[in-house]
């Protein structure tokens with residue numbers, strides 16, 4: 001059987017395409033540092049967050065030399081902290097977020113980063129991110145429909161120069177307003 005020269009070229013090109021597609025999928029799955037949010041954050045009683053050692057007073061804690069833990073409670077229609085008072089962490093630091101919900105399913109997305117998870121009542125979503133050394137403000141948005149105020153559910157995270165970071169946790173906005 002004779003295969004025409006152009007047929008061979010097309011066959012070769014389509015094989016290359018298939019190999020290329022498999023290559024990009026493989027790179028996206030294992031090479032690009034993309035990870036799924038799994039169950040490592042554990043569970044929590046969503047009706048008793050006020051008794052929880054961390055979620056009763058959510059905010060920023062230093063847990064290592066340049067490592068911070070940020071606990072966030074999502075509820076209709078605010079992030080605590082994040083809405084009202086921005087979350088502040090030092091630029092260039094590593095931050096582990098622990099996010100949970102006290103009512104319905106919400107989303108937690110740091111716009112422009114791959115920090116992005118569903119926030120499920122009873123579950124703690126745990127995500128670690130390294131922030132660039134350049135100070136920046138990131139929007140936090142809820143991307144799961146959670147009720148009539150969903151479209152307004154947003155917040156802010158700021159990375160500040162380490163010299164300006166005062167370590168105060170941003171939980172004051174829990175009570176709403178200035179101290």
Ligand code: CUA
Nearest residue numbers: 106142146150
């Ligand atoms: Cu919270 Cu949408």
